[in-house]
Amino acid sequence: MEIKTADYHISYDIGTTTINCKGKLRLTGMDEYAPIVQLFNQVVEQEPSLITFNLQQLQLLNSSGINILSKLIIKVRQKKNIKIVIQGSKKIPWQGKSLKNLQRLMPTLQLQFE
Amino acid sequence: MIQLFGDFKEEPVNSEEYLELGFSPSSMPLKQQWRNNGRSADFLGDYLTNFLPIGETDESNNIDKQAEIKSAVSYIANELLENAMKFNDETSQYHITIKVLLHKEHIVLYLTNSVSPQNVSIFQVYLQELTHSDPHELYIKQLEHNAQDENGMTSRLGILTMINDYMVKLGWKFETIRLKQEVTVVTTMVQFSV
Numbered sequence: 663m664e665i666k667t668a669d670y671h672i673s674y675d676i677g678t679t680t681i682n683c684k685g686k687l688r689l690t691g692m693d694e695y696a697p698i699v700q701l702f703n704q705v706v707e708q709e710p711s712l713i714t715f716n717l718q719q720l721q722l723l724n725s726s727g728i729n730i731l732s733k734l735i736i737k738v739r740q741k742k743n744i745k746i747v748i749q750g751s752k753k754i755p756w757q758g759k760s761l762k763n764l765q766r767l768m769p770t771l772q773l774q775f776e
Numbered sequence: 777m778i779q780l781f782g783d784f785k786e787e788p789v790n791s792e793e794y795l796e797l798g799f800s801p802s803s804m805p806l807k808q809q810w811r812n813n814g815r816s817a818d819f820l821g822d823y824l825t826n827f828l829p830i831g832e833t834d835e836s837n838n839i840d841k842q843a844e845i846k847s848a849v850s851y852i853a854n855e856l857l858e859n860a861m862k863f864n865d866e867t868s869q870y871h872i873t874i875k876v877l878l879h880k881e882h883i884v885l886y887l888t889n890s891v892s893p894q895n896v897s898i899f900q901v902y903l904q905e906l907t908h909s910d911p912h913e914l915y916i917k918q919l920e921h922n923a924q925d926e927n928g929m930t931s932r933l934g935i936l937t938m939i940n941d942y943m944v945k946l947g948w949k950f951e952t953i954r955l956k957q958e959v960t961v962v963t964t965m966v967q968f969s970v
Contacts, residue, residue, distance in 0.1 A: 688814045688854060691930055722814070725855055729922055729931035736923040755847035759941040766916055 663701050670720075672698055679710040684719040687727040695730045702734045706741070713744060717761070718751040718776065728760060732767055739768040747772045777952055781903040784947025784965050787886065788879050793827045795820060796875040799857075801864050801889075813857035820876045821850035827878055828970070845970055848942050849876060849883060852966050855934040856887040859964075862930065863899070865890040868959045883970055888963045896950065896960050903948055911939040944968045 663674040670685030681702065689695050705713060715731075723731075738744045748764065750757040752775045765771050797816055801809070825846045853874060860872045870890035877884045891899060906914065915936040922931055938944045947965040952958055 686814070688810075688858075690810050690858075722850070724851075724858065725933040725937045726858075726931050728937060729919070729933050732919045733923045736920065755844045756851055756941075760937065763915070763919075763940065767919060 663704060665697055665701060672701060674701065674705055678714065679705075679712055680714040680716050681705060682716045682719075686722040687720065688722060688724040689726060691726050692730075695726060699730055699733075702730070703737075706734070706737055706744070709741070709744060711743070711745065712747065713738065714747045714749060716749045717757060718749055718754075720757075721754060723756065723760070728763075732764065735764050735767050735771065745770065745772075747774060750775045752776065779900070779950040780947065781900070781950075782907050782947035782965075783945045783967070784949050784963075785884075785967075787875075787877065788884070791877040791879045791884075793824070794875060794877040795823050796873060799872045800869075801861070801866065801872055809861055810858070813854055813861065816874070817850045817852075817854035817857060820853045820874070821846040821848075824849055824876060824878055824883065841970075845883070848968065849885070852885060852938055852942060852944065852968075853887075855938060856885060856964060856966065859934050860887055860889040863889070863891060863895055865892040865895075865959065867892070868955070868957075870953075870955070870959055870961060878970075881969055882967055885966045886963055887966075888961060891950075891960050891962050893960065896962075899962070900950070906935065911936060915940045938966060942968055 665672045670683070670687050673682045674680070675682065735746065738746055746768065748761055748771065750761050750773065752758065758775070761773055765773060797820070799809070799812070825842050828842050828845055853876065857872070857874060864872060868890040872887070872889045875886045915933070918932055918936055935946065939946065945967045949963045949965070951961055953961050
């Protein structure tokens, strides 16, 4: 599963059950984020015991992007049998500010910053 | 008639540096305008860092302070422009303007756009709720609401993420301007400390 454009690259590594998000995500809204939401949902439907989000190269994310990430976290929380780890970068300022809110939605979510 | 909401303050008269950009909403297709938002926001962030001290580190997270402020200006400006593009009154031909000012120990952004009469009251009801609620609780409540709303097209998170993640002060000024016809214009003010 993969979505690649000039601005961003989303891919799923089935071996490590890792969703990799790279680049800049500032899409107009739910319509434009729909293919990414579909990829996320397909991963969740496979019900791996752990989903890792690697955001270490996600330079920019707008509030609509924060929304779809949060929606997915809530969806996984409702499943109860899937753990989530989010890997962020200390060098990307927005991540230190915004990713911690995801733990408010799902307290068992692990945040790892490198 | 002028109506104020939140912590709106007029522009300080003795700003150290400022930059203002203007956009004609109908001059290009929405998708192209949207891409422009990001470029413009990043440019504002880049421009302002020319006037910030080099080499300071934010001790709480070890990030270069310049990079942190540039990122904050870029995020906030982009969200303001996105809101303006979404809610601008297309019939008015009124330019959207964004201004960023560096003033002693804080940065202030002003975004002005026109608003259609039907959207004015919807927006003002939202601002009444926002300015009389705990924004941190409102943020989580909005996220939970969005998760249940399969058909929702907008996230309504732009302003809430600014408050939660960037500790900004926000204010709004509504005023009626007469051009060829009467137009309601709203100026959104965002202020944060550096």
